[in-house]
Amino acid sequence: MQRVLLRTLGSILLGFGCVWLLLMGYLAMTPQRRDPYLEILPRVEEDFFEGNVNGAVNILHSDGSPSVQYTQMVRVMSSSVDTLHEYLTAKLNLINRLIEKDEDKTSIQGHLYDVLREGREQLSHMVTGMKKLQESDGFHTWRQKTSRDLGALVQRRLQFLQNPEDCAKAKKIVCTLDKECGFGCQMHHLVYCLATAYETERTLILNSKGWRYASDGWETVFRPLSNTCTDDSGSSRAKWGGTNHRNDTQVIDLPILDIVKPLPRSLPLAVPEDILRDLRLVHGNPAVWWVGQLARYLFRLQPKTRNYISGAARKLNFHGIVVGVHIRRTDKITTKEATRHELDEYMSFVEDYQQMTQFSRPAHLPRVYLATDDPDVVAEARRKYPQYRFLNDLSTSKSASEETRYSEASLLGIIMDTYFLSRTNFLVCTFSSQVCRLAYELMQTHHTDASAQYRSLDDTWYFGGGSHQLREILLAHIPLKDGNGELKLEPGDLVYSAIDNHNGYSNAKSLKTGEIGLFPSYKGIWASKSVKLPTYPNATFVDHAKFSTSNASNVKSEK
Numbered sequence: 001m002q003r004v005l006l007r008t009l010g011s012i013l014l015g016f017g018c019v020w021l022l023l024m025g026y027l028a029m030t031p032q033r034r035d036p037y038l039e040i041l042p043r044v045e046e047d048f049f050e051g052n053v054n055g056a057v058n059i060l061h062s063d064g065s066p067s068v069q070y071t072q073m074v075r076v077m078s079s080s081v082d083t084l085h086e087y088l089t090a091k092l093n094l095i096n097r098l099i100e101k102d103e104d105k106t107s108i109q110g111h112l113y114d115v116l117r118e119g120r121e122q123l124s125h126m127v128t129g130m131k132k133l134q135e136s137d138g139f140h141t142w143r144q145k146t147s148r149d150l151g152a153l154v155q156r157r158l159q160f161l162q163n164p165e166d167c168a169k170a171k172k173i174v175c176t177l178d179k180e181c182g183f184g185c186q187m188h189h190l191v192y193c194l195a196t197a198y199e200t201e202r203t204l205i206l207n208s209k210g211w212r213y214a215s216d217g218w219e220t221v222f223r224p225l226s227n228t229c230t231d232d233s234g235s236s237r238a239k240w241g242g243t244n245h246r247n248d249t250q251v252i253d254l255p256i257l258d259i260v261k262p263l264p265r266s267l268p269l270a271v272p273e274d275i276l277r278d279l280r281l282v283h284g285n286p287a288v289w290w291v292g293q294l295a296r297y298l299f300r301l302q303p304k305t306r307n308y309i310s311g312a313a314r315k316l317n318f319h320g321i322v323v324g325v326h327i328r329r330t331d332k333i334t335t336k337e338a339t340r341h342e343l344d345e346y347m348s349f350v351e352d353y354q355q356m357t358q359f360s361r362p363a364h365l366p367r368v369y370l371a372t373d374d375p376d377v378v379a380e381a382r383r384k385y386p387q388y389r390f391l392n393d394l395s396t397s398k399s400a401s402e403e404t405r406y407s408e409a410s411l412l413g414i415i416m417d418t419y420f421l422s423r424t425n426f427l428v429c430t431f432s433s434q435v436c437r438l439a440y441e442l443m444q445t446h447h448t449d450a451s452a453q454y455r456s457l458d459d460t461w462y463f464g465g466g467s468h469q470l471r472e473i474l475l476a477h478i479p480l481k482d483g484n485g486e487l488k489l490e491p492g493d494l495v496y497s498a499i500d501n502h503n504g505y506s507n508a509k510s511l512k513t514g515e516i517g518l519f520p521s522y523k524g525i526w527a528s529k530s531v532k533l534p535t536y537p538n539a540t541f542v543d544h545a546k547f548s549t550s551n552a553s554n555v556k557s558e559k
Contacts, residue, residue, distance in 0.1 A: 065146075066139050071281050075525055078130060078452065083522040085123045085352070087504030092116050124356045143282045147448045150275055150282070154293040158194070160539035162297075164203055167229035173202040173240075173252045174232045177211050177218060183414045184434025186213075188464060191294045192257045192267065194225075198294075199266035201534050202252065205232040213411040221411060223300040257465040268463035270531040283444070284451035285526040287469075288461055292444035299442060301415070309416050316369075316391045316420075321357075323350050323366045324424030326417070328433045329374040341430065341457045343380055349428045349455040350388070367391060369424055371417035371435075391420075422446065431456040434464070451526070460500055468496045471508070471524035487517040494527060495519065 096112050164170035175193035179186055190206070197204035206225050208217035224230060234250035240260060254260070257267075269287035271279065279286045301309070312318075325346050354366050367389040370381055378392050396413035418435060421427060422442035429436035440461060443450045462469050473493040479486035487510055489495070495508035505518040 065142070065278065066281055068280065075284055078127075079522040079525075081123060081127055081130065082452070083504045083520060085120070085356070086502050088123075089116065089120075090503035120352075120355050127356050144448050146278055147282045150279060151293060151296075151445060153275070154290075155297060157536040157539045158198070158294075158297045160536055161198060161201065162203055162226040163228045165228070167203075167231055170229055171200075171202045171250055172205050172229070172232060172234060173197050173200060173254050174205045174207060175254050177206060177208040179256050180212075182434065183213065183411070184418075184436075184438045185464070187295065187298065187438050188434055189256060190298050191291055191463075192264075192465070193254055194294050194298065195266040195268065195270075196254060196264040199264055199533055200252070201536075203229050205230060205251075207232065212406045214408055219302065220408070221302055221305045221415060222298070223302055225298070265531050266533060268466040269469065270467070270529045270533075272533040272535075273530045274533075274535050276528060276530050280528065283449045285461070286528040287463070287526070288441055288451060289444045291463060292441040295438060295441050296445045299418075301419075305412065305415065308412055309419050312393060312416055313420075316393065318369065318391055318420060318423075321366045322369050322391065322420075322424045323353055324369045324421040324427045324429070324439065325350065325371070326421055326427070326429035326433065326436045326439065327370070327372040327374065327377050328430060328435070329372065329377070339458060343377060343384070345457055346428050347381075347385060352455075353426045353428075366425070369420050371396075371421055418442065425453065427454040429454070429456060431459040431461050437461060437463075455502070456500070458499075460498055460506075462498070467529055469498070470494050470511070470527040471497045471506075472527040473519075473524045475523040477519050477523055485517050487515055487519045489519055489523070495524065497524070 092112055092115055096109060099109065099112075173193070173196060175190065177186060177190070179189045181189075193206075194204055204225055206218055208219075209215070211217050211220075214220035218224075232251060236249045237251040237253070238249045239253050240255060241262070268291050271286045271290045276286055279289060283289045327341075327343065327346060329340070350366065350368060357366070368381070369391045370378060371392070372378065375394055378390065378394060381388075381390050393413070393416070395409075396416060414435065418439050421429075421436070421439035423446055424443070427436070427440055427443060429439075431437050431440075436456070440450075440454055443453070447453065460469055471494070473489045473491055473495065476491055477487065477489040479488060486505075487495070487508060489510065494511045496511065497506045497508040499507040500521060501507065501518075504520060504522075506521045506524075507516070508519055509516045
């Protein structure tokens with residue numbers, strides 16, 4: 001028992017030591033600031049700080065934007081604190097279970113509960129402090145404006161693509177909304193179609209009559225994809241394949257993603273090369289941001305749909321700090337497409353979020369927008385957690401049942417759930433659900449960087465049918481001993497990581513060695529796939545030369 005306690009306390013001290021090193025590294029990156037403690041950092045940390053522990057790291061590019069090293073360091077700090085919190089909670093809970101059999105457990109348990117409580121309190125202070133540090137680093141305004149400008153640039157490009165001056169002469173790509181799957185899946189089908197249209201510089205024409213959710217089609221609830229061109233006729237027509245999308249064929253029919261060959265180069269997780277450099281500086285997962293921008297263009301509501309949601313917002317009193325929880329049951333569980341997770345598992349992350357943010361917003365208690373296809377979950381939540389206010393429309397939960405799912409009432413309900421979930425401050429769900437992933441993607445369009453503002457109880461984020469989500473290793477990892485299931489990793493390694501265990505470690509497969517194992521989550525960042533795509537110079541452009549810490553990029557229209 002004593003050995004277990006000592007080993008765990010050693011891990012705790014090691015974890016806090018890692019955070020201390022990262023905090024010291026952050027301070028060392030401020031010009032004219034250094035600390036002799038950095039002299040003892042291992043070589044890998046020296047490499048990470050550009051090998052310059054004896055002087056300040058250059059945090060600025062010549063154009064005034066932050067350096068990649070500076071940006072990555074901030075993200076590593078944030079990730080390490082979050083990972084440490086999960087690690088401490090998991091380890092101490094494990095010890096608590098082990099000592100339940102000990103005769104002297106009362107005293108030990110009391111101390112362990114104190115460690116849990118005080119550890120969370122300390123971590124919440126650290127998180128709040130780091131957020132304030134980030135906001136005062138001179139780049140906060142730059143990040144906000146750059147994010148808005150990049151988003152505006154993408155939306156203007158899509159508007160330009162989708163509204164040709166002469167529809168009769170425009171090159172087109174046709175997408176049919178007939179995929180036999182749920183709402184989130186169909187929305188991602190359209191994201192793939194729009195990404196392919198962007199790649200090929202073809203106006204996307206949507207055939208949606210007879211849509212299983214609304215027989216009159218897409219425009220029953222959403223705005224049309226074009227104001228000038230919705231006709232799929234043309235002088236020549238062919239199916240997608242080979243190089244016909246690059247020749248003079250006027251109309252190309254695009255199949256569903258499951259059978260498309262060859263794969264479009266723009267298929268997520270691809271990100272346009274011309275915006276990726278700046279996007280990496282403002283967002284922790286550029287691929288999610290890019291998918292979110294495509295979904296944003298699609299998710300434009302008809303006035304009557306917007307009025308419906310506005311009325312619901314007033315009825316629910318949806319405002320202020322809200323945590324979004326999405327619990328999918330029914331067919332996801334009965335078909336064994338996903339594992340069932342109990343309400344308490346979701347709420348544990350809600351409680352963590354409350355604890356970690358109460359110091360920065362002491363007067364607020366996060367409320368919970370609860371989206372579910374099981375009305376019994378709502379009753380359970382209100383009974384077991386009376387200290388929270390649950391925002392939910394029971395009629396929406398009932399309409400999401402398997403019997404009434406493909407009705408207009410159900411469609412409005414799932415649009416409303418997606419809308420509100422995407423506008424929460426923090427999202428708890430299962431990424432095996434396409435609705436949850438869609439809400440998370442749209443969430444990125446409402447925040448400068450919401451890439452870390454979620455917890456998924458199963459998968460990490462991915463785009464179905466797209467490239468594997470990869471992490472780039474920034475800090476070396478050497479397993480403490482052979483055979484413990486951990487991977488040996490070096491800076492620059494890429495790993496395929498589909499599962500975050502929420503105990504400080506992620507499951508991964510090394511692309512270099514093919515080995516499968518665990519690694520500390522904070523040592524890697526999400527990687528992006530840069531793809532050269534059209535830049536639409538006749539639409540809008542960002543003048544990168546005018547980027548600065550006080551005056552971010554200007555988005556201009558060409559005359």
